[in-house]
Amino acid sequence: MAEIEIRNVYKIFGQNTAQTIELAKQGLDKATILAKTGSNMGLADVSLKVASGRIFVIMGLSGSGKSTLVRHLNRLIEPSSGEILFDGQNILTLNPRDLRAFRMRRVSMVFQSFGLMPHYTVLQNAGYGLTVRGEPHAQVRDIAMKWIETVGLKGYENKFPFELSGGMKQRVGLARALAADTDVILMDEAFSALDPLIRAEMQDQLIELQRTLAKTIVFITHDLDEALRIGSEIAILRDGRLVQVDTPGAILRNPANDYVARFVQRHANHALAHD
Amino acid sequence: MFPESLQLSIRSPINDWVEAVVINHGATFKAISNAILQVVLLVESVLRGLPWWTVIIVFVALAWASTRKIVFCAIVGVMMVAVGVLGLWDLTMQTLALMLVATLVSVLIGLPIGILCAKNRIARTITLPVLDVMQTMPSFVYLIPVLMLFGLGKVPAILATVVYAVPPLIRLTDLGIRQVDAEVVEAATAFGTAPARLLFGVELPLATPTIMAGLNQTVMMALSMVVVASMIGARGLGEQVLNGIQTLDVGRGLEAGIGIVILAIVLDRIMQGFGRSRLEEARNG
Numbered sequence: 001m002a003e004i005e006i007r008n009v010y011k012i013f014g015q016n017t018a019q020t021i022e023l024a025k026q027g028l029d030k031a032t033i034l035a036k037t038g039s040n041m042g043l044a045d046v047s048l049k050v051a052s053g054r055i056f057v058i059m060g061l062s063g064s065g066k067s068t069l070v071r072h073l074n075r076l077i078e079p080s081s082g083e084i085l086f087d088g089q090n091i092l093t094l095n096p097r098d099l100r101a102f103r104m105r106r107v108s109m110v111f112q113s114f115g116l117m118p119h120y121t122v123l124q125n126a127g128y129g130l131t132v133r134g135e136p137h138a139q140v141r142d143i144a145m146k147w148i149e150t151v152g153l154k155g156y157e158n159k160f161p162f163e164l165s166g167g168m169k170q171r172v173g174l175a176r177a178l179a180a181d182t183d184v185i186l187m188d189e190a191f192s193a194l195d196p197l198i199r200a201e202m203q204d205q206l207i208e209l210q211r212t213l214a215k216t217i218v219f220i221t222h223d224l225d226e227a228l229r230i231g232s233e234i235a236i237l238r239d240g241r242l243v244q245v246d247t248p249g250a251i252l253r254n255p256a257n258d259y260v261a262r263f264v265q266r267h268a269n270h271a272l273a274h275d
Numbered sequence: 276m277f278p279e280s281l282q283l284s285i286r287s288p289i290n291d292w293v294e295a296v297v298i299n300h301g302a303t304f305k306a307i308s309n310a311i312l313q314v315v316l317l318v319e320s321v322l323r324g325l326p327w328w329t330v331i332i333v334f335v336a337l338a339w340a341s342t343r344k345i346v347f348c349a350i351v352g353v354m355m356v357a358v359g360v361l362g363l364w365d366l367t368m369q370t371l372a373l374m375l376v377a378t379l380v381s382v383l384i385g386l387p388i389g390i391l392c393a394k395n396r397i398a399r400t401i402t403l404p405v406l407d408v409m410q411t412m413p414s415f416v417y418l419i420p421v422l423m424l425f426g427l428g429k430v431p432a433i434l435a436t437v438v439y440a441v442p443p444l445i446r447l448t449d450l451g452i453r454q455v456d457a458e459v460v461e462a463a464t465a466f467g468t469a470p471a472r473l474l475f476g477v478e479l480p481l482a483t484p485t486i487m488a489g490l491n492q493t494v495m496m497a498l499s500m501v502v503v504a505s506m507i508g509a510r511g512l513g514e515q516v517l518n519g520i521q522t523l524d525v526g527r528g529l530e531a532g533i534g535i536v537i538l539a540i541v542l543d544r545i546m547q548g549f550g551r552s553r554l555e556e557a558r559n560g
């Protein structure tokens with residue numbers, strides 16, 4: 001069980017972060033700030049709560065800061081200012097050793113371009129989190145095998161990543177995160193490389209997992225249908241700022257502004273076309 | 276004429292410094308020198324003690340392991356036999372022993388420095404210009420301090436060779452590590468990988484093709500140093516070339532030159548083979 005809270009997180013890529021944050025606080029937008037300071041505003045004043053045992057979806061156009069935001073949750077990226085709380089504990093204060101333990105046991109991640117070790121087999125990749133944690137070899141094997149089967153890659157366990165298609169690699173990345181058995185799983189466009197059939201299957205599996213194992217899942221997607229299908233809550237980012245955080249129903253009914261409305265509009269058209 | 280009052284010589288301070296180092300740290304240099312000498316003598320006695328055909332078999336086996344091409348193996352075999360036929364066997368083994376030890380020392384020095392450069396921006400900013408100087412400085416210049424610190428003989432020859440040959444290994448180790456796919460490193464980090472495991476389990480294995488390319492260059496540069504190094508006491512093919520030059524014995528010099536070229540080709544191709552097979556794996560991943 002894990003509840004995540006982000007408080008007033010700013011992330012500036014570039015120099016003079018303090019000064020740039022001031023500009024961001026005045027409400028200047030990303031393009032203006034870039035023109036003024038040369039710094040890239042990754043995130044500005046992001047605060048949100050991810051309820052324990054839910055699937056929390058983050059949406060937004062490319063470059064809106066989704067990957068940046070999710071990387072704050074396991075400190076792959078350090079915020080320029082702000083707080084990140086896991087069950088009330090500020091993870092920014094963890095020392096390197098505790099941070100490693102935190103990453104081993106509390107949170108795992110699926111990467112947009114997979115991040116598989118090219119020199120490890122599918123089995124070794126899937127068991128990577130457990131190996132790092134120092135679990136006994138036989139146990140790593142069994143657990144990794146189980147998840148390889150679950151994601152439908154049985155028979156590929158001794159292949160290397162370069163022998164797999166993009167969708168298969170993505171499933172290895174998924175198996176690796178699931179095998180680590182952490183309370184929280186961060187998924188950065190984890191299903192984007194899958195073809196529609198497997199994608200729907202994986203979505204069902206994810207919902208199932210979240211239901212049975214009460215995982216907290218932070219899920220990034222481009223796809224509104226996917227977001228509506230699996231999300232308990234949806235956050236919409238634009239140019240580093242949160243524009244709306246709501247349940248799927250509320251977002252469909254009351255889009256906070258034009259940007260959100262455009263996201264939703266497409267879905268409405270889509271739904272009409274299907275009727 | 277440039278006015279004499281404005282001239283400044285750095286000659287005597289440097290000489291004083293080298294002298295002071297020799298006086299104060301003589302024992303340290305002696306110990307290092309001894310350790311290296313023991314290794315050289317061991318390698319040399321093994322290479323010269325082994326029957327010639329054993330050495331050739333080892334070379335052919337390495338050629339096979341690196342390229343899996345029968346033609347290449349045959350060429351390597353023929354070239355090594357040619358070395359023997361030209362009467363250069365013993366000299367070649369001496370040179371090979373020096374090369375192996377120089378390479379070993381280069382790896383021991385170059386790999387850690389390369390890793391440090393990849394991990395630490397300050398270390399890189401300091402090291403890279405130093406490498407430039409090391410590579411552009413005429414090699415004769417650092418023969419002198421090496422000579423003062425270590426005297427004449429095999430060890431100073433090796434050390435001078437290392438100074439000349441180590442830069443590409445450092446550069447390409449640094450480059451290889453920094454080129455490892457950022458998301459792979461990120462993924463390893465995200466699962467709680469400790470720095471040592473990240474380095475030895477992920478970064479170095481993935482940087483191996485690049486590091487091998489650097490090692491290959493290091494070996495080639497070391498080989499190009501053998502003639503110069505023979506001026507301060509390296510035996511082997513280089514000395515033979517030097518003798519040829521000094522006595523105007525063109526034939527003798529050329530013979531030994533051919534030996535050096537053969538050694539260069541054989542080592543280069545074998546090492547490239549090893550580098551390539553790994554490279555292909557990494558590319559596809």
Ligand SMILES: Nc1ncnc2c1ncn2[C@@H]1O[C@H](COP(=O)(O)OP(=O)(O)O)[C@@H](O)[C@H]1O
Nearest residue numbers: 013040041042061062063064065066067068069
């Ligand atoms: N390491 C970095 N250095 C500089 N700018 C970055 C870096 N990472 C991300 N950014 C910038 O931050 C913004 C958000 O990027 P990202 O989080 O990857 O977006 P998304 O995942 O939503 O497509 C982009 O403008 C991007 O250029």
Ligand SMILES: [Mg+2]
Nearest residue numbers: 066067068112
């Ligand atoms: Mg992204």
